[in-house]
Amino acid sequence: MTATLDQRARSLRDLRISVTDRCNFRCGYCMPKELFGRGFAFLPRAELLSFEEITRLARLFAEQGVTKVRLTGGEPLLRRDLERLVEKLAVLDGITDVALTTNGAMLAGKARALADAGLTRVTVSLDALDDDVFGAINDVGFPVARVLAGIDAAADAGLTPVKVNMVVRRGVNDHCLLPMADLFRHRGHTLRFIEFMDVGTTNHWTLNDVVPVAEILRTIEASWPLQPLQPNHQGEVAARYRYRDGAGEIGLIASVTRPFCASCTRARLSAEGKLHTCLFAAGGHDLRALLRGGASDEEIARRLRSIWIARADRYSEARSPLTARRPKVEMSYIGG
Ligand code: SAM
Ligand code: SF4
Ligand code: SF4
Numbered sequence: 001m002t003a004t005l006d007q008r009a010r011s012l013r014d015l016r017i018s019v020t021d022r023c024n025f026r027c028g029y030c031m032p033k034e035l036f037g038r039g040f041a042f043l044p045r046a047e048l049l050s051f052e053e054i055t056r057l058a059r060l061f062a063e064q065g066v067t068k069v070r071l072t073g074g075e076p077l078l079r080r081d082l083e084r085l086v087e088k089l090a091v092l093d094g095i096t097d098v099a100l101t102t103n104g105a106m107l108a109g110k111a112r113a114l115a116d117a118g119l120t121r122v123t124v125s126l127d128a129l130d131d132d133v134f135g136a137i138n139d140v141g142f143p144v145a146r147v148l149a150g151i152d153a154a155a156d157a158g159l160t161p162v163k164v165n166m167v168v169r170r171g172v173n174d175h176c177l178l179p180m181a182d183l184f185r186h187r188g189h190t191l192r193f194i195e196f197m198d199v200g201t202t203n204h205w206t207l208n209d210v211v212p213v214a215e216i217l218r219t220i221e222a223s224w225p226l227q228p229l230q231p232n233h234q235g236e237v238a239a240r241y242r243y244r245d246g247a248g249e250i251g252l253i254a255s256v257t258r259p260f261c262a263s264c265t266r267a268r269l270s271a272e273g274k275l276h277t278c279l280f281a282a283g284g285h286d287l288r289a290l291l292r293g294g295a296s297d298e299e300i301a302r303r304l305r306s307i308w309i310a311r312a313d314r315y316s317e318a319r320s321p322l323t324a325r326r327p328k329v330e331m332s333y334i335g336g
Contacts, residue, residue, distance in 0.1 A: 003065050004304075006277075006311035012304075013235065013265035015066045017054060019082065020074040021271050021333045025103050026139040027127075029167060029196060029203045031332045033139055049273045053291050055088040057269065060301050062094035064308070066267075070099040074271065074332050077106040083117040090118025097121065101165070105142060107150025115157035122154045123163040123192075128176045129183060137173065151189065162189045163251070168211045169196045177219050185224070185247035192238050192251035198319070199279060200330035207321065213239070213252040220250065235263040259316030267308070268334050275304075276334050278313035282327045284334070 003011040022042050026033045049057070058069055069089055076082060082100075089098045099121040100114065107124065114122070126147050128134040135141040154162045164184060168174055177193070184191040193216045198205035220226060229240040229249065237260050238251030254260075268276040273288030285307050290300050315323065 004308050006308055008262065008312065008314070010263065010265055010311075012061070012065050012267055012308050014068045014070070014267070015058065015061045016070045016072055016266060016268045017058070018073050018269065018271045018334060019054070019071055019076045019079040019085065020048065022078050023073060023075040023103070023332055024078060024105055024140065025075065025142060027137055027167075028139060029169065029205075030199070031330075032202055032204075035202045036332070043272050047272045047288075049269075049271065049288060049291075051085040051088060053273065053288070054085060054269070055092070056291065056297075057273075057287060057300070058089055058095065059092050060297060060304060061267070062092050063301060064304050065094075067094060068097040068099065069095060070101060072101040075103055075105070076100060077102050077110055083110070083113045083119075086114055086117040086119050090120075099123065101125065102150070103138070103142075104147035104150035108146070108153040111150065111153040111157040111159060115154075115159050119159060121163070122159045123165055124151050124154065125165045125167070126151075126180075127166050127168075128173045129179050130176065133173055133176060155188065160188060164189055164191045165194055166191060167194045167196055168216060170209050170211050172209075174211050177216060178223055181220050181224070181250065185243060188248060190249055190251055192253055194253040195256040197255050197279075198324040200328055200332075201325070202330065205324055207256075210256050212257040213254040214257065217241070217252060226250070235260075235265050255316055256319065259314075259319070261314040261317045264313070270329075270334050275307060276329060277307065277311040278315050279331070279334065280315035280323075280326075280328050281313070281334070282329065284329065 005011055023031055026036060086098055089095060097120050098118060100119055101123045104124040127137045129144055131144055134144045151162050166180055180191060195213060196210050225244040226241040227244050229242050238253050240249055240251055242249045270284055274284030275287050276284040
């Protein structure tokens with residue numbers, strides 16, 4: 001199979017699938033309460049892609065070169081029986097990796113079933129270890145201990161190494177870097193520090209709130225010396241470092257200060273079946289209309305190829321305070 005390349009010679013390798021636009025958290029950087037309040041109109045059930053529709057699309061994406069899929073949202077574990085979807089995706093030809101990004105709130109009760117269904121990896125988001133700080137960030141007062149229980153359950157189920165994502169915001173949780181690093185050292189989990197991004201239009205992003213990874217690195221290194229590691233694979237978004245004392249590794253995701261658009265091989269499928277070629281896209285391509293309109297596999301495959309070939313996205317490379325104000329799809333909808 002010859003790879004389909006976009007306008008910047010990037011192939012299509014990863015597919016992020018948002019299975020719901022709903023979430024049980026209201027993290028201010030993603031779904032601020034003042035916008036995603038009681039009256040917010042989430043997608044009605046009938047508008048979400050069914051597991052069968054998602055699987056059909058994933059099979060067609062795999063034929064275009066996708067090898068990795070990641071289930072996300074919103075909070076993907078809010079979608080009932082998610083393990084049934086994992087089971088379907090895990091057996092698709094060409095798919096070598098089925099991963100999940102979750103806030104961990106419901107992971108303790110689900111990890112074993114997900115692993116049994118063929119999930120290969122899990123990333124859990126956790127921004128602080130102090131209940132007051134974390135409860136204010138998730139804005140529903142959700143306790144840290146239950147997320148940690150989810151991480152333990154995932155590790156017990158063999159979903160190792162568990163990755164832990166920490167979005168770092170200046171003045172909010174930048175004082176939590178060392179306690180977070182300390183907890184996950186020696187545990188076999190990989191803590192990844194993520195620069196706060198201007199996703200969507202509702203999170204009041206400013207450059208002043210971003211803690212650059214260079215600063216994060218200096219802070220960690222002052223306590224525990226680090227050594228850079230080679231990427232695991234081409235296009236890996238996290239820069240990897242190992243603790244020199246053998247306590248494991250960390251990752252740094254510099255989406256703002258060191259953009260990685262040049263090697264971005266990711267496509268995103270929204271919960272209602274729109275294909276987005278960039279996290280910062282203003283809109284998507286409606287694949288559900290094709291699915292429900294009776295299009296053949298060949299027609300859908302042709303559409304996927306033509307969308308990818310036309311892709312020229314490089315938002316992070318061009319980011320400025322002006323681009324931050326551009327209309328963009330919200331992350332909870334498009335899938336992080
Ligand atoms: N609800 C799940 C979760 O929180 O893991 C999955 C969806 S969430 C949108 C995916 C990832 O995006 C999470 O790790 C979250 O911390 C990250 N994220 C959300 N908003 C972000 C922002 N403004 N900047 C950087 N990362 C962000
Ligand atoms: Fe929900 Fe994840 Fe967004 Fe937080 S980051 S509001 S947990 S979707
Ligand atoms: Fe990929 Fe868009 Fe992010 Fe650049 S800004 S790395 S093109 S998703």
